[in-house]
Amino acid sequence: MDNNNSGVAIRRTSSSIISPTNSITSNIPVEDDEYGEDFDLSISSHKRKQSGIPLEVAEGMTGRASMEPSLEQIADDEEEGFISERRQSLPRIQSSSRLSSFPRPASPIPEFDEIFDGENRRFRYASSIKFLSTRNILILAFITVLAIVITIHTPSQPDPGVDVSRPVEADAPTEDGESHFEDVGPGLEFYTEVDHVRYYKSPDKMKEMKSEGPTPADRELGGMHVFKNVCLTNNIDAMSYENNPTTSLRGLIYFTRDQEHNSQRCVPCSNSENMDRWDGTYEDETVVKHKCGMNGLHTMYATSAGDWSSCILEDENTQLMKKFGQTQTPTSVTSVHFFQAPTFLLQFNAFDMESALFDMLMTYLPFWKKYEMNEFPFTSLISHSVKGCISHSHHPFCELLHQMAAFWEVQDLSWESNENTLYCYKTLYYNQVGYNRNLEHEGHVTKEVFGGLRENLFNRFGLPRRRTVEAREKAAAIEGQDLLGTKIILYDKTSRDETHWTDMEAVITEAKSLDKYKDVTFVVVKDFDDLSVAHQARTFNEADAVVMVHGQHMANAIYAVDGTSFVGVGCSGTVPLIGNPRFMELMDSSYKHVSKCKEDNEDDSEACTVCQDDDHFTMTLPAFEKMIDDVMAK
Incomplete structure (x- = not known):
């Protein structure tokens, strides 16, 4: 110690x-x-x-x-x-x-x-x-x-020209060339430091911090920002959102005296707008009287950790945070953990694998490619989305990061669920949530980078089928395999049973009796939640086509071979994230969206669903045949 x-x-x-x-x-x-x-x-x-x-x-x-x-x-x-x-x-x-x-x-x-x-x-x-x-x-x-x-017994008089709140350099000479030191009592900064983490028993013991940033981690790539001397909080309301709970929201305490006279300086903006830029202008600014921050990182201002803690406990600010769905923890700060080593904030929605893939990984990929060739600028990471994400968690997204060696030997920092401890960072790297979720930054994720990632995952998970058509044909020739036949994987519900294809297995049984599908193998997955990450990866890898109700399980598309056909089925017209044309281009694959039938579809000529309500639907045999025929044609 x-x-x-x-x-x-x-x-x-x-x-x-x-x-x-x-x-x-x-x-x-x-x-x-x-x-x-x-x-x-x-x-x-x-x-x-x-x-x-x-x-x-x-x-x-x-x-x-x-x-x-x-x-x-x-x-x-x-x-x-x-x-x-x-x-x-x-x-x-x-x-x-x-x-x-x-x-x-x-x-x-x-x-x-x-x-x-x-x-x-x-x-x-x-x-x-x-x-x-x-x-x-x-x-x-x-x-x-x-x-x-x-x-x-002779009292020492302080030297007015020396800052007694900090240690003087041990080898600093006096005017006559000699060095002399004496103890003068308790210092301002009282802490214990272990493995580059300073543990303060009280925020009052810390010296005044001045925040800096965000500055680009790489001006050519974009999407990753660096902050200096900031603290992070957790949004506890976000995990209890009725429809879309998320673990991807954080509060950022930014230390400055510019806002010390603003009584709402510690209140973050709501999550009602898409805040794609740090310096953007958003509606809630008129209420909190300060800038809002960016997606996933909502800004709060303070002069010190103690000032922030006192500010959020004021009744008016507490009520406003509840109204915005931005209640933060810790609530009353009694201790501070101040990380001295450069730290990466691993932030994603742990409740939705597909969102995690697009909101975090699609921004991080170009940096990963660059860092693995050179050196990581940060030596540790912390994730409040999933505790111990890259060290021991078996969460599907964490397992993916672990297998792809997303951070190599970067240390996964531990944290305690303590409502009174504030986590602060001397240097914080923030991979902006959602920066490239729609893959609109052309050239950010190249086919070469994405293909390299998938090759890595195929090898690490020991997947049986080669990624490209050429590689599969070569392997089949060597191993004497027969490439004839089509395997279609089907799944009838979302992970949380919000949407359900009620008669899926019945319509599949009818379709199997048709002669045109004699070379088609229909595989029904009972429940993805019961499968290990490796088993889910293998299931997608073996499929020529995937027909499924929308849900986070669709993120397993990353383990599918090039040329796979994907079909999303449901009542909503909302296309899932994997249906992004740019993503399908990176996969050399195709996506088709099947949703609620139109009222004039009397002859069942359209591949569509009959919706009983927003969460339950059926599909007629002709509509199912139309959908499978389209898949077979590709």
Whole structure:
């Protein structure tokens, strides 16, 4: 664990170092020949902070002190006489309150000639050593302790030119070339950092953020944007929409002081309009008095995380968010997770595989192709659509991303379902939801890129049929396979049983008795929800034609071979996403839409449905034959 801020900030203090010119050095010659002529003992003072001890006393404490030791014993009476004589000649040291006025004393250390004076040289030298080891050592210890006490109790004054809220660089020098630091108390930014994520126990502990963006991740491709210093929230209303629940909506908290006087700055716009541009003009701007953002990422403004949390709890703003269907979580922020590493927001509608395919993957594909050839600009990703999407989830769309190696070794970040924790990002990559859902950006997804993706998936899932007609014919020749016959896969309901083809199996039974369909194999899928992702992929891969009620299962078209015929059946005239002509072009396939019969279709010449209500329909045998004949012709 790396605690980047241990609860104290470090501040540089003004230097009070003794100048090098004031340092005391004693070079004492030693007369004993056994050390040699050039030998000297040096005692030098070192640089330190001024501690309240007068420089004169310090100089007196750093005098000469190294001599040749004597090995002879000294009589007690001789020692006592010498020490008594020296005590009478020394000045008294006063109490600590008078240290600052203490005059420079005569050196308590005997001069060279005093010690070495002829016949008594050895005696006086040995006695002086005894003296140094008693009286002066006690004095030195007392003054040192006193200096430490004075230093500890002397308050430090902040340097007005230093920002004490952040650590100073450890190697930053003072004016005299030395570096000095001291603890000055709790810092502003108190957090614990683990794996490039800063955990703040309170939003008040964060420094003020200033958001930037969006800027294009690649100006040639489009659809992916980069934000700096922003936070994300979840739209909890979106998952309970009555008709079309979605997990693709997020709130983006954008930090700026431009909106601090706007009482509705924290309220996102509704999801009633198609917001295809960040700088677009939309109807709700007149209510919230700020820009709305873009599809999938609704903007909210604040000066800080705490400011946003306080703002959304105001009753007027809470009610407006409910009206817009934009209630956000967390509601009351008590902690913040701030991701330092560049992070990709993996955002899609987990309730609809087809929407996920077109709203997310069709925008991301050209970036995937570019990044796999070079390097991913982000090192982690997070998805609140499906937890652990590319690490351990078996959601069909997540499995597709995993098998295509959509993010290679990018780390899938974990998150907790905590209504009080806000997730923020130093650098956030946003793949705009729906940017290329209609494939209107020509050249964005090329046939080469899309074909490469499908080849990748065919290999990863071990699908039996080759993607192209040429490859299938070559494989059949090698393996002795018979390509005659047609396999048609049929499915009679949506994944959520909203629409149901009530007599599908009955009409298929009738059609099988007809001689013209003797080489046709009709395969009825009972329930896609009961099939694994690999099984669903194999089912579509083996089909020459797919006839199904509209639903997210149609996204499995990506696993079908080139030339497959697709038929969407229902009462609505709405064409599903896979029916997009550009998508069919990428697949080298065709799509036909079968919907409610017109009132003048009395002779059943049209392939259409008889609708009992908006969710249930039947099909006559002639209408069914017409539909299958069209498929066979292709």
